[in-house]
Amino acid sequence: MxxxxxxxxxxxxxxxxxxxxxxxxxxxxxxxxxxxxxxxxxxxxxxxxxxxxxxxxxxxxxxxxxxxxxxxxxxDEAVARLIESMMGFAASRGHLRHQPGPKEPALRKARICYDHLAGDYGVRMLDSLVAKGAIDAVGDGLALTAKGEETFQCIGIDVADLKASRRPLCRSCLDWSERRAHLAGSLGKALLTSFFDKGWARRTAGSRSVIFSPEGERQFVALFPVETPVAA
Amino acid sequence: MxxxxxxxxxxxxxxxxxxxxxxxxxxxxxxxxxxxxxxxxxxxxxxxxxxxxxxxxxxxxxxxxxxxxxxxxxxDEAVARLIESMMGFAASRGHLRHQPGPKEPALRKARICYDHLAGDYGVRMLDSLVAKGAIDAVGDGLALTAKGEETFQCIGIDVADLKASRRPLCRSCLDWSERRAHLAGSLGKALLTSFFDKGWARRTAGSRSVIFSPEGERQFVALFPVETPVAA
DNA sequence: TCCATACTTCGACCGTAGCCGAAGCATCTC
DNA sequence: GAGATGCTTCGGCTACGGTCGAAGTATGGA
Missing domain, CATH: 1.10.10.10 (Winged helix-like DNA-binding domain superfamily/Winged helix DNA-binding domain)
Incomplete structure (x- = not known):
């Protein structure tokens, strides 16, 4: 009871x-x-x-x-995680909003999840980082590798700085649109911030969606390649 | 919107x-x-x-x-995870039930979380497994090690059998009473089931709490020791 | 000082959703 | 078939919570 x-x-x-x-x-x-x-x-x-x-x-x-x-x-971040996990759950049960609306595709492509990148691009970024060995994925857990530390240093992200904070560096966050994990944690935040700083992308006015510029998109795709399945 | x-x-x-x-x-x-x-x-x-x-x-x-x-x-398990995560969240905001009640301590000590062990004992079990190298903990993620595979085989848990299932073997589940992770997934389930089978513990009638027999408790503690901090 | 903006509080309205008593099916037992 | 048990449906009651209009408070600017 x-x-x-x-x-x-x-x-x-x-x-x-x-x-x-x-x-x-x-x-x-x-x-x-x-x-x-x-x-x-x-x-x-x-x-x-x-x-x-x-x-x-x-x-x-x-x-x-x-x-x-x-x-x-x-x-705090816990609230964001709860909301996002409820979204994932709701999506899994088919509890969708009535009208998908015109903004839906943009939202599925790239959006902000509290302070990091989510949507198709968020998932692809994590996939790419795992594929190139910058991040280790064990079960649901993510960990930065030594190689990853170098990689991020090159992009201009000071990992040592992030490590100093109490907040976890890497965290996996289930994406409600893709139904797969994307990268959260202070590293996820730092990456998104750097995209904004470099002018690759910008937030939109009244929505969660993130808009990449043509140049930004090019850079992003180059930086986080995905294995294209060989055409049969 | x-x-x-x-x-x-x-x-x-x-x-x-x-x-x-x-x-x-x-x-x-x-x-x-x-x-x-x-x-x-x-x-x-x-x-x-x-x-x-x-x-x-x-x-x-x-x-x-x-x-x-x-x-x-x-x-399904997703519902259980959602409920449990909401409990953790509610506890973190101090949204507790009015009367703690007499059953509360038993519940905090050991209870069932859908199909695996939670509470103090659940957390201790995972800690012990990680400490002895049977399970690797990376971030939030858990993975069975080769050594762990042996260990569980000895206890009488057929890991190969579990691997055949589509369900993840190891999963971390945040414990609302302990605020730390315990072991979920098919391995978590198999372990709890084995405790019941061996007569170490039993479920209670109308509650989630799990009662260990004196002998069962002895065995459990022996199997999953915790490092006692050296007395200062 | 006076007005505009941002927000909160008050009061009243209304609809929905929770609740139960009673009646209606379904299933098992004898 | 008769009666018990488990559950659902129906109908009507009630209360709580969401809603807004209007008035009240705080802050900023002219």
């Missing part, structure tokens, strides 16, 4: 469509204001305010006051 | 206390009848029937008709 932690509480928190939309939007990694989140949820500001208060009380959101704005973001 | 899979639906499904209790009970791995689940949820049979229909429609439960009983169990 009454055993263990109360999953009903957080289930109910996520179970409201407006709140779920807000959380999904915040999985894009950017902090959003109450007004923006109201729009995302398709509700008025007053209603959104009530929802946000509940999410905050439940420990899912972290507000940051800035002038007359209140920016909300996911409380 | 309308992006990706519908997490609100499954959130709402889990978000009802009665349904959450049912799901938690089913995480014990045993299939239960509608009547039993009604008791677990603290509701009448009619109400439970409605809840179960929803859970089934949502793809969380799998009913099996047997005579005049209908046995319900979690649809």
């Amino acid at each position: 009454k055993e263990g932690p109360d999953i009903a509480q957080i289930g109910a928190l996520i179970g409201d469509p407006a709140r779920a939309n807000m959380l999904a939007a915040l999985t894009g990694g950017k902090a959003l204001t109450a007004t923006e989140l109201a729009a995302v949820g398709g509700i008025t500001l007053q209603t959104a305010s009530a929802h946000l208060a509940k999410l905050e009380a439940g420990g899912l959101l972290l507000p940051r006051k800035q002038g007359r704005h209140r920016y909300f973001s996911l409380a | 309308k992006e990706g899979p519908d997490i609100a639906q499954i959130g709402a499904l889990i978000g009802d206390p009665a349904r959450a209790n049912m799901l938690a009970a089913l995480t014990g791995g045993k299939a239960l009848t509608a009547t039993e689940l009604a008791a677990v949820g603290g509701i009448t049979l009619q109400t439970a029937s409605a809840h179960l229909a929803k859970l089934e429609a949502g793809g969380l439960l799998l009913p099996r008709k047997q005579g005049r009983h209908r046995y319900f169990s979690l649809a």
Whole structure:
């Protein structure tokens, strides 16, 4: 009977469509204001305010006051992982949104998952890194190899710096659209950040999707080649 | 806005206390009848029937008709993982049940998590296996070593048999009470099953907790020793 | 100081979903 | 067939939670 932690509480928190939309939007990694989140949820500001208060009380959101704005973001990476894993689960049961919509393909191709790259490109990147021996994949676990350390140093990512942080370097995150793993953790974050810095890609305004420039796409594909199956 | 899979639906499904209790009970791995689940949820049979229909429609439960009983169990391991991960998350946010209750300690010590051992004993077992080199831990991932293969063969677990199945051999599962990983996957299942077969432990009637016999406990501790930190 | 913007609180409305009693099927036992 | 047991369906009640309009509070700018 009454055993263990109360999953009903957080289930109910996520179970409201407006709140779920807000959380999904915040999985894009950017902090959003109450007004923006109201729009995302398709509700008025007053209603959104009530929802946000509940999410905050439940420990899912972290507000940051800035002038007359209140920016909300996911409380931590654990929330993002939970949301993403629920998306994967929902997809596996066929609980899809009514209209796929025109933005869907872009989202499946490349999107932000909290702070790292997801979608087809995210999965391909990890595959390529594993194939070239930069990352070791054991079961669900990922680990940086010595060779990988070199590789990333060359791209301009200071692995030693990342190692200093308490956050895990490599983490596998199940991709809901591809149903396979992509790279999360501080290394995943650093990689995505570097793509932005180099101008290879940019985030879109109101969506999680990531748009690669033609040049960026070329560079990305060159850097993370995939074995093309030999044409039969 | 309308992006990706519908997490609100499954959130709402889990978000009802009665349904959450049912799901938690089913995480014990045993299939239960509608009547039993009604008791677990603290509701009448009619109400439970409605809840179960929803859970089934949502793809969380799998009913099996047997005579005049209908046995319900979690649809698959993915459901169990989702529930368990939500428990871990809920625990991390302090969303605990009102009364800890007298059964709580037994539950923290050893319990069933779908089909494998969890709780303090589950975590200790994995720690010990990693320490003796039977299992490799890389990041979150677990892999059986050659040495481990021998070890398990000696205990009477046919690893080759398990490998034949499509299900992953080793999987790490985050323990909500210990906040650390324990061993899931077909190997985790095989180990727990062997404890039951050897009479070292038994499941309890209405709970997830696993009770070790004095002799079983002795054997278990001998088989999976933990490094006692040297007294200072 | 005055107004605009960002957000919260209050109050009232309404719908949905949970709940149970009673009746209806289905299945097993005798 | 009669009766018990397990479960589902129906109907009606109720309450909780989501919703918005309107008013209230904070911050920024002119």
